[in-house]
Amino acid sequence: MKPTFLALFPGLALGLALGGSAFAQSANCAPHDLIVERLASGYGESRQSIALGANNTVVEVFASADSGTWTITVTAPGGLTCLVASGQAYEYLAEALPNTDPGA
Numbered sequence: 001m002k003p004t005f006l007a008l009f010p011g012l013a014l015g016l017a018l019g020g021s022a023f024a025q026s027a028n029c030a031p032h033d034l035i036v037e038r039l040a041s042g043y044g045e046s047r048q049s050i051a052l053g054a055n056n057t058v059v060e061v062f063a064s065a066d067s068g069t070w071t072i073t074v075t076a077p078g079g080l081t082c083l084v085a086s087g088q089a090y091e092y093l094a095e096a097l098p099n100t101d102p103g104a
Contacts, residue, residue, distance in 0.1 A: 029082040032075055036062075043069045048092070063090040 039045040045062040053059040063070040070090035
């Protein structure tokens with residue numbers, strides 16, 4: 001699942017950079033607090049990761065270990081949060097980092 005998300009991330013950032021005005025006008029947008037509350041109460045999702053995206057947007061991944069649902073949101077600098085993608089079968093991976101020491 002991790003490689004899939006990482007493969008989608010550059011496309012997401014590019015889409016946000018090119019479509020900033022459409023992003024803010026989407027019907028899937030609301031204040032951040034409202035989005036977080038609805039993801040928690042409606043789907044049992046909590047924030048799993050956070051990152052800085054294009055144009056100083058904040059990208060967050062919410063997921064539920066119980067239901068397996070997940071949602072990716074993007075918050076603009078003005079505070080408007082938009083739903084970008086969602087799905088099922090979320091799995092938390094605690095993979096060990098690869099050994100990059102050339103002497104190992």
